[in-house]
Amino acid sequence: MKRVAISLICMTLLIFGVTGCSQLSQEVKQTADDLYAAKVEFVGDNAAVYALIEKTGLGKIKDYTIQLETSQEPYGLIINVAEKEDSFNESDFAPSAIQLLGLIKNLDYVEVNNGDEQFKMSTEEASALIDENVKNLGESKDKLKSIIEELTNK
Known part of the structure; x- marks a missing residue:
């Protein structure tokens, strides 16, 4: 009887573990699909860049403005944060x-x-952080999904 109970507990935990992993995998796939669909050709496309920033979740920023540096290379995106809930942490x-x-x-x-x-x-x-050319993310939805999984598991 004890063995049956232990077996049932183990199977239940296994099922919950697999379901949790499956759900996380589905969330990563959906995030990759959403981000890939929102990719932007030129940093000067203000509305598209803003929409993409929102899709990335960008830390825990509540209020911010963006500044696009497009007059000469290197082209940049500057995000000026007015308020952030937690400390200013690079990992965010x-x-x-x-x-x-x-x-x-x-x-x-x-x-x-x-x-x-x-x-x-x-x-x-x-590119150094992900051990490959970061621009490859915009060329392959599968590559983007793989990197999102890697970043999520860190």
Whole structure:
């Protein structure tokens, strides 16, 4: 009787574990689909860039403005934060910066600042973090999904 009870508990835990992993996998797939559909050709497309920023979730930023540096290379996206719930932590911004750099074709760097603190990431730095050219994210939905899974599991 004890063995049956232990077996049932183990099977239940296994089922819940598989279901949880499956749900996370589905969420990552949906996120990758949404981000890939919102990819942007030129950083100068203000509305499209803003929509993509919103889809990345960009940390826990509540109120921000964007500034697009498009007059000469390197082309940049500067996000000026008015208010953020928690401390200004690089780990809040790095995954979104990687996604933005990969999904905005001509974007060379992303900068987030709140007046006192600053986070900045270039395409080279993002590529080094994911061990491949970050621009490949905009060319393959499967590659984007793979990187999102990797960033989620860190």
